[in-house]
Amino acid sequence: MNIDRIVAAAERLAGHAHCTPLLNAPLLDETAGRRIFVKAECLQRTGSFKYRGARSALSALPQQARERGVLAFSSGNHAQGVACAAREFGISAVIVMPGDAPALKIANTRAYGAEVVLYDRTTGDRDAIGTTLADERGLSLIKPFDNEDVIAGQGTCGLEIAAQATEAGVGEADVLVPCGGGGLSSGIALALEARAPHLRVRPVEPKGFDDVARSLIAGTPRTNARMTGSICDAIVTPTPGQLTFPILKRLCGPGIAVPDEDALRAIAAAFFRLRIVLEPGGAVALAAALLHRASDQDVIVVASGGNVDSTVFRNALSRFGKTD
Amino acid sequence: MNIDRIVAAAERLAGHAHCTPLLNAPLLDETAGRRIFVKAECLQRTGSFKYRGARSALSALPQQARERGVLAFSSGNHAQGVACAAREFGISAVIVMPGDAPALKIANTRAYGAEVVLYDRTTGDRDAIGTTLADERGLSLIKPFDNEDVIAGQGTCGLEIAAQATEAGVGEADVLVPCGGGGLSSGIALALEARAPHLRVRPVEPKGFDDVARSLIAGTPRTNARMTGSICDAIVTPTPGQLTFPILKRLCGPGIAVPDEDALRAIAAAFFRLRIVLEPGGAVALAAALLHRASDQDVIVVASGGNVDSTVFRNALSRFGKTD
Numbered sequence: 001m002n003i004d005r006i007v008a009a010a011e012r013l014a015g016h017a018h019c020t021p022l023l024n025a026p027l028l029d030e031t032a033g034r035r036i037f038v039k040a041e042c043l044q045r046t047g048s049f050k051y052r053g054a055r056s057a058l059s060a061l062p063q064q065a066r067e068r069g070v071l072a073f074s075s076g077n078h079a080q081g082v083a084c085a086a087r088e089f090g091i092s093a094v095i096v097m098p099g100d101a102p103a104l105k106i107a108n109t110r111a112y113g114a115e116v117v118l119y120d121r122t123t124g125d126r127d128a129i130g131t132t133l134a135d136e137r138g139l140s141l142i143k144p145f146d147n148e149d150v151i152a153g154q155g156t157c158g159l160e161i162a163a164q165a166t167e168a169g170v171g172e173a174d175v176l177v178p179c180g181g182g183g184l185s186s187g188i189a190l191a192l193e194a195r196a197p198h199l200r201v202r203p204v205e206p207k208g209f210d211d212v213a214r215s216l217i218a219g220t221p222r223t224n225a226r227m228t229g230s231i232c233d234a235i236v237t238p239t240p241g242q243l244t245f246p247i248l249k250r251l252c253g254p255g256i257a258v259p260d261e262d263a264l265r266a267i268a269a270a271f272f273r274l275r276i277v278l279e280p281g282g283a284v285a286l287a288a289a290l291l292h293r294a295s296d297q298d299v300i301v302v303a304s305g306g307n308v309d310s311t312v313f314r315n316a317l318s319r320f321g322k323t324d
Numbered sequence: 325m326n327i328d329r330i331v332a333a334a335e336r337l338a339g340h341a342h343c344t345p346l347l348n349a350p351l352l353d354e355t356a357g358r359r360i361f362v363k364a365e366c367l368q369r370t371g372s373f374k375y376r377g378a379r380s381a382l383s384a385l386p387q388q389a390r391e392r393g394v395l396a397f398s399s400g401n402h403a404q405g406v407a408c409a410a411r412e413f414g415i416s417a418v419i420v421m422p423g424d425a426p427a428l429k430i431a432n433t434r435a436y437g438a439e440v441v442l443y444d445r446t447t448g449d450r451d452a453i454g455t456t457l458a459d460e461r462g463l464s465l466i467k468p469f470d471n472e473d474v475i476a477g478q479g480t481c482g483l484e485i486a487a488q489a490t491e492a493g494v495g496e497a498d499v500l501v502p503c504g505g506g507g508l509s510s511g512i513a514l515a516l517e518a519r520a521p522h523l524r525v526r527p528v529e530p531k532g533f534d535d536v537a538r539s540l541i542a543g544t545p546r547t548n549a550r551m552t553g554s555i556c557d558a559i560v561t562p563t564p565g566q567l568t569f570p571i572l573k574r575l576c577g578p579g580i581a582v583p584d585e586d587a588l589r590a591i592a593a594a595f596f597r598l599r600i601v602l603e604p605g606g607a608v609a610l611a612a613a614l615l616h617r618a619s620d621q622d623v624i625v626v627a628s629g630g631n632v633d634s635t636v637f638r639n640a641l642s643r644f645g646k647t648d
Contacts, residue, residue, distance in 0.1 A: 021345055021367060026408060027435050040367075042599040043347060084350060104596070111351050271637070272428070275366040275630030277599040306599030310645030313595070314638045321634030 001148055001247065003194035006155035006187065009056040013156055016088070017052050020044055020157075022164035022300075028273040028290075035298040036289050037168060039161055040276050042306030046080040046108070048234070048282065049157055049184055049304050050144075054081030056153025057142050058089055066091055071139040073097075073126055075233050076105025077305050078144040083114035094139060096130050102233060102279075104309050121227070145183030146241040154184045158191025161300060165196060170298045172198045174253060176285035178304040179203030179212050180235035182244030188302070189251035199300065202253040204285045206232040206260060212240050212248065213255025221245055231260045231312065234281030234305055262287040267313065268320035270303065279308035325472055325571065327518035330479035330511065333380040337480055340412070341376050344368055344481075346488040346624075352597040352614075359622045360613050361492060363485055364600050366630030370404040370432070372558070372606065373481055373508055373628050374468075378405030380477025381466050382413055390415055395463040397421075397450055399557050400429030401629050402468040407438035418463060420454050426557060426603075428633045445551070469507030470565040478508045482515025485624060489520060494622045496522045498577060500609035502628040503527030503536050504559035506568030512626070513575035523624065526577040528609045530556040530584060536564050536572065537579025545569055555584045555636065558605030558629055586611040591637065592644035594627065603632035 023038045041049040058066060069092035072082040079095040086093035093114040097106060098121040110116050119129055134141055143150065161175060175192065177185045182203065189201040203212045209230050214222040223239045230236050240248060263280040266287035270278045278286070282305035289301045347362045365373040382390060393416035396406040403419040410417035417438040421430060422445040434440050443453055458465055467474065485499060499516065501509045506527065513525040527536045533554050538546040547563045554560050564572060587604040590611035594602045602610070606629035613625045 018345065018347075021342065023342075023367060025369070026411070027432065030435070043345060043364075045349070047599050087350075108351065111354070268634075271601055271634070275371050275601040277595055277601060310592075310595070310641040314641050314645075317634040317638050321638075 001151060001190060003190060005148065005152040006159060006191050009149065009152035010156045010159055012059040013052060013055055013153065016055055017156065018044055019160050022168060023274050024168070025273045028269065031269070032290050032293065034296050037165065037170065037298070037300045038274060038286060039157065039300065039302045041157060041302060041304045042276050042278055042282055046084045047305060047307045048077040048081065049154055050077040050081035051084060052156050053150035053153035053183060054078065054142065055085040057147055057149040058085045060149040061140055065140050068138040068140070069093060070142050071130055071134045072142045073130055074144055075101045077234050077307060079105060079109040080112060080307065082142050083109045083112035087113045094133055096126055102307070102309050105307055108307065145181035146243045148243065151183050151187045151243065155187030155191045157184065157302070158188035159195060161188065162192055162195035162199070165199060165300060170300065173298045173300055175199050175201045175300040175302070176204050176256065176288050177201055177302045178235050178281055178284045179205050180237040181241045182212060182248050183241065184302065184304060185252060186244040186247035189247060193251055200253045201251060203248065203255045204288045205235060205255060205257050206230040206284060207257040209236050210255060210257035211238065213257055215240050215245060216249060216252065216255055219249070232263055232281035232284060234279060235284065256288045256292055258284050258287045258292060262291045264316040265320045266290060267316040271317060271321070276303065277306040277308065277313065278303050279305050280312065282306055325475060325514060327514060329472065329476040330483060330515050333473065333476035334480045334483055336383040337376060337379055337477065340379055341480065342368055343484050346492060347598050348492070349597045352593065355593070356614050356617065358620045361489065361494065361622070361624045362598060362610065363481065363624065363626045365481060365626060365628045366600050366602055366606055370408045371629060371631045372401040372405065373478055374401040374405035375408060376480050377474035377477035377507060378402065378466065379409040381471055381473040382409045384473040385464055389464050392462040392464070393417060394466050395454055395458045396466045396468070397454055398468055399425045401558050401631060403429060403433040404436060404631065406466050407433045407436035411437045418457055420450055426631070426633050429631050432631065469505035470567045472567065475507050475511045475567065479511030479515045481508065481626070482512035483519060485512065486516055486519035486523070489523060489624060494624065497622045497624055499523050499525045499624045499626065500528050500580065500612050501525055501626045502559050502605055502608045503529050504561040505565045506536060506572050507565065508626065508628060509576060510568040510571035513571060517575055524577045525575060527572065527579045528612045529559060529579060529581050530554040530608060531581040533560050534579060534581035535562065537581055539564050539569060540573060540576065540579055543573070556587055556605035556608060558603060559608065580612045580616055582608050582611045582616060586615045588640040589644045590614060591640040595641060595645070600627065601630040601632065601637065602627050603629050604636065606630055
């Protein structure tokens with residue numbers, strides 16, 4: 001994995017993925033006591049960065065394999081990314097999703113034309129269901145992060161950050177990235193290593209599900225004790241990826257863990273100050289920048305997704321949506 | 325007023341105003357039965373297009389006059405635009421606002437450092453208050469739309485639309501624009517006349533406050549019967565501007581009026597499909613595109629602002645925020 005692979009992915013994504021804006025707001029800076037730049041991946045096609053990796057992986061498949069169709073496991077954002085990219089290629093997609101995934105994510109995945117197969121997270125065997133389907137129909141499995149073309153696709157977000165940060169006059173800075181399996185964090189870290197080595201990725205996770213932070217301290221992969229109990233469904237994963245962890249270990253700064261409640265506070269801040277819609281898992285990096293500040297330095301934050309059920313969003317606003 | 329003045333404004337705004345993205349979403353297109361492109365001015369500095377005109381006007385003032393400070397009348401978005409631009413120039417700003425303006429807009433205007441003077445819309449004489457203050461302190465009045473530099477500033481949004489529409493492969497199309505006094509509509513119309521004459525502006529107003537639509541039919545300015553009773557506070561104005569109306573008359577297609585309830589529906593659609601936050605007045609053009617469709621042609625919509633109190637937004641989601 002290197003920068004060439006990310007540049008190649010960027011060429012395949014041109015005209016498909018959006019170059020999302022790097023937002024900034026004077027009143028947000030004031031609250032934070034430093035300049036905060038927000039890479040708004042919630043404005044990406046399908047509402048999260050996952051479209052980048054999905055389109056990158058599908059476009060890299062040999063044509064014959066691609067035409068047989070694809071399969072993915074996902075609680076929602078990878079599902080939508082794969083389903084949307086599959087529709088663009090005119091191929092079929094089967095997405096295996098847990099029955100307790102957010103209703104909006106299931107509905108959207110279906111709306112993109114994918115066949116959604118639900119399973120029970122506590123009793124069902126996701127891998128068995130997927131393997132059987134893939135074997136029967138000759139589908140290609142598109143893993144959510146342990147796939148070099150997916151990592152390269154997410155890395156295109158890092159290419160944009162490098163260029164936009166230069167334009168905004170950002171010097172040395174941390175780049176806080178919501179982190180599940182580490183596809184986005186590792187892709188961005190690789191891009192910044194080549195294009196903006198003064199910017200350092202720091203993965204941000206939900207408190208109690210900080211396998212990456214603990215793995216970075218230990219130097220070897222650690223596992224979360226459980227897989228449910230956070231509202232940050234997009235970034236709850238059991239353990240860092242096999243391909244992603246070595247990259248994270250080599251390039252990233254220490255991880256940060258934020259409580260769910262702070263993700264809700266960040267959703268309200270993004271609503272008022274940036275006029276963007278974030279989901280809890282997409283808001284943890286902003287939460288870290290606003291509420292777990294360690295320095296006065298400029299900071300870049302990736303707002304990785306905005307596919308949120310309206311009840312969760314309304315709850316965030318009613319709890320933390322005071323005007324002043 | 326011509327394109328040169330808009331190009332000059334664009335040069336003064338470079339590095340200050342954002343080039344906002346032209347968003348598009350497959351699932352939104354599906355709902356609408358045609359391609360919808362959304363110019364997301366809610367992502368503009370201060371949360372609305374008004375910053376463009378305010379910064380344009382302040383930067384065009386002679387330095388001596390500018391340093392004495394500025395004054396503006398506004399229910400909120402022009403207020404924030406002028407207050408923010410004034411702070412950037414390090415000058416003082418006095419903003420005369422109705423006491424029933426949205427709390428968020430009053431709070432933000434103060435947060436940018438402006439002195440806010442509230443008046444009672446039913447009993448107070450806004451002009452008298454403003455004139456006295458301006459005379460006493462030598463402040464320059466920055467009108468919200470009847471000012472050529474303001475119109476030129478709003479026109480920079482049209483320059484971006486022309487370029488972005490070409491890139492997106494849009495041919496002949498209507499450009500639906502939320503319309504109060506007509507500064508944004510006339511500025512965009514002038515820019516498109518020069519740069520993309522196949523794109524035609526159509527002003528969109530709240531039902532019952534469609535003075536511009538009626539004026540366009542009559543050929544002479546008409547006045548609204550009342551000034552309260554719509555949730556679209558940003559675009560309730562008594563009558564078209566003296567400078568803007570001749571431009572609107574020469575260049576725009578027929579106006580469209582949408583009920584408040586449809587603005588709320590559009591807020592919910594923008595939340596789910598575009599992950600942006602719109603205020604009611606900023607959502608009327610999207611409402612027209614989604615709910616008052618007249619053709620299958622591509623359509624461009626300006627989402628002009630996103631400064632909305634959380635209670636209004638929660639109300640829109642609880643009424644129209646179903647997932648499917």
